[in-house]
Amino acid sequence: xxxxxxxxxxxxxxxxxxxxxxxxxxxxxxxxxxxxxxxxxxxxxxxxxxxxxxxxxxxxxxxxxxxxxxxxxxxxxxxxxxxxxxxxxxxxxxxxxxxxxxxxxxxxxxxxxxxxxxxxxxxxxxxxxxxxxxxxxxxxxxxxxxxxxxxxxxxxxxxxxxxxxxxxxxxxxxxxxxxxxxxxxxxxxxxxxxxxxxxxxxxxxxxxxxxxxxxxxxxxxxxxxxxxxxxxxxxxxxxxxxxxxxxx
Amino acid sequence: xxxxxxxxxxxxxxxxxxxxxxxxxxxxxxxxxxxxxxxxxxxxxxxxxxxxxxxxxxxxxxxxxxxxxxxxxxxxxxxxxxxxxxxxxxxxxxxxxxxxxxxxxxxxxxxxxxxxxxxxxxxxxxxxxxxxxxxxxxxxxxxxxxxxxxxxxxxxxxxxxxxxxxxxxxxxxxxxxxxxxxxxxxxxxxxxxxxxxxxxxxxxxxxxxxxxxxxxxxxxxxxxxxxxxxxxxxxxxxxxxxxxxxxx
DNA sequence: CAAGATTAAAGTGTCGACAATCGACGATTA
DNA sequence: TAATCGTCGATTGTCGACACTTTAATCTTG
Numbered sequence: 001x002x003x004x005x006x007x008x009x010x011x012x013x014x015x016x017x018x019x020x021x022x023x024x025x026x027x028x029x030x031x032x033x034x035x036x037x038x039x040x041x042x043x044x045x046x047x048x049x050x051x052x053x054x055x056x057x058x059x060x061x062x063x064x065x066x067x068x069x070x071x072x073x074x075x076x077x078x079x080x081x082x083x084x085x086x087x088x089x090x091x092x093x094x095x096x097x098x099x100x101x102x103x104x105x106x107x108x109x110x111x112x113x114x115x116x117x118x119x120x121x122x123x124x125x126x127x128x129x130x131x132x133x134x135x136x137x138x139x140x141x142x143x144x145x146x147x148x149x150x151x152x153x154x155x156x157x158x159x160x161x162x163x164x165x166x167x168x169x170x171x172x173x174x175x176x177x178x179x180x181x182x183x184x185x186x187x188x189x190x191x192x193x194x195x196x197x198x199x200x201x202x203x204x205x206x207x208x209x210x211x212x213x214x215x216x217x218x219x220x221x222x223x224x225x226x227x228x229x230x231x232x233x234x235x236x237x238x239x240x241x242x243x244x245x246x247x248x
Numbered sequence: 249x250x251x252x253x254x255x256x257x258x259x260x261x262x263x264x265x266x267x268x269x270x271x272x273x274x275x276x277x278x279x280x281x282x283x284x285x286x287x288x289x290x291x292x293x294x295x296x297x298x299x300x301x302x303x304x305x306x307x308x309x310x311x312x313x314x315x316x317x318x319x320x321x322x323x324x325x326x327x328x329x330x331x332x333x334x335x336x337x338x339x340x341x342x343x344x345x346x347x348x349x350x351x352x353x354x355x356x357x358x359x360x361x362x363x364x365x366x367x368x369x370x371x372x373x374x375x376x377x378x379x380x381x382x383x384x385x386x387x388x389x390x391x392x393x394x395x396x397x398x399x400x401x402x403x404x405x406x407x408x409x410x411x412x413x414x415x416x417x418x419x420x421x422x423x424x425x426x427x428x429x430x431x432x433x434x435x436x437x438x439x440x441x442x443x444x445x446x447x448x449x450x451x452x453x454x455x456x457x458x459x460x461x462x463x464x465x466x467x468x469x470x471x472x473x474x475x476x477x478x479x480x481x482x483x484x485x486x487x488x489x490x491x492x493x494x495x496x
Numbered sequence: 497c498a499a500g501a502t503t504a505a506a507g508t509g510t511c512g513a514c515a516a517t518c519g520a521c522g523a524t525t526a
Numbered sequence: 527t528a529a530t531c532g533t534c535g536a537t538t539g540t541c542g543a544c545a546c547t548t549t550a551a552t553c554t555t556g
Contacts, residue, residue: 016322017322019310055306059306059307059310062267062310063310063311063314066310066311066314066315067314068404074264074265090405093349093353094346094404094405094408097345097349097405101341101345154338154342155338156316156339156342157338160342
């Protein structure tokens with residue numbers, strides 16, 4: 001493609017895998033809330049903004065549809081998936097299921113190196129707690145749990161976690177801050193890691209149940225609170241690139 | 249104002265979902281072995297054969313890529329995923345994880361109606377065993393397990409199972425017949441259903457572990473047998489069948 | 497005769513175009 | 527006034543085209 005219409009400083013779309021890059025850009029726009037749930041993704045608009053044609057945009061949208069971030073309505077287009085409480089419950093139910101499994105697997109395959117990585121990530125969580133940056137906190141929290149899935153060493157499991165996490169980050173991003181005390185996040189990870197180090201499946205699943213279940217209830221509560229105002233307002237202007245003005 | 253609802257009772261599903269149809273056709277071709285693992289999916293060839301252009305074919309291929317049936321090699325095209333033993337293990341590992349969960353959920357939500365459906369499906373399995381039709385047997389086996397996921401009532405869990413099942417059916421289809429005694433298949437489902445009816449989580453998971461684990465070991469053994477012993481000629485990854493440039 | 501260089505064919509990645517369709521808006525009518 | 531209908535712009539679904547890359551086939555050349 002000819003990247004002529006792209007202003008400088010924006011993500012370069014030069015090299016191959018254009019579809020993947022567009023999918024990533026769209027995903028970020030959704031996760032960061034610039035494309036709020038229920039809003040329409042206009043193919044031509046995205047294409048124009050990125051300086052590409054509609055074909056790769058459509059393919060990227062198909063991927064995000066399969067991933068669950070978008071829903072396709074025939075002859076009407078793609079829409080950002082709405083966050084009904086039913087979706088939240090289904091996602092967390094599945095998350096809980098696979099995270100239990102991944103944690104037990106990770107315990108089996110835990111090496112000194114991977115153990116240190118988990119420990120260091122908890123330290124990062126503690127340090128991030130001082131920054132008063134909820135988005136960053138969520139990001140580092142995600143990293144810790146992703147590490148567990150990496151250690152579990154099942155690529156399919158990891159991909160599934162990434163898919164779920166994308167939706168969860170969208171939810172959490174919209175909620176704002178998840179916990180009142182950011183240090184609480186960091187602390188709750190420690191007994192989980194301890195259980196993994198100990199390697200007792202029952203203790204591990206119990207801690208995962210507590211840890212994820214807590215987040216589940218918290219997110220569910222907050223989503224229920226936010227449900228009425230979460231309307232269907234579509235913003236026409238500049239949605240793909242961060243401009244400070246986050247809608248909703 | 250409330251938008252007028254579409255006429256009810258009529259076939260609500262749009263029949264003009266070209267991408268979905270192509271995806272289904274491709275999936276069947278893969279699952280039925282007409283597109284063996286490793287073979288190339290030529291966009292223009294598929295498009296010509298179906299009388300459409302390449303655009304919807306590409307979108308369908310993207311979906312199947314995300315699903316795991318195809319892998320995309322940049323500038324080289326889409327290929328049917330090769331069935332390395334590692335993939336088999338990962339798929340069955342995940343399958344085991346979610347089927348345990350789904351079975352426990354199904355037990356919680358079991359109604360007399362759904363219980364009867366499971367019972368009837370076991371009857372179907374027994375009757376199918378007399379037909380000496382391995383493909384049909386696999387199909388009805390799939391139906392039973394899918395019922396469990398339907399009863400579990402988590403749409404995301406069900407979609408995930410369908411995705412995994414597509415790949416598993418490809419594997420099993422290539423192997424030919426899975427068990428020596430088809431009636432064995434039907435019989436092994438009965439204690440599983442009994443455990444679900446009893447509703448004891450531990451018994452359920454134990455039976456699922458046995459049931460799925462058995463299939464896992466069996467498929468693993470057969471795939472290992474079918475894997476060419478001299479696999480170092482082409483790729484570091486072993487494939488189930490030598491590449492066979494087929495165009496649907 | 498084998499190995500490398502050269503050329504031709506096939507196929508992908510992307511684009512712009514066009515008809516079909518949807519949704520909003522205003523005109524028409526009861 | 528409120529509901530219905532028709533028109534029109536906006537958007538989707540699909541197509542054919544073209545440049546570039548990969549693959550194969552053919553031709554040297556030691």
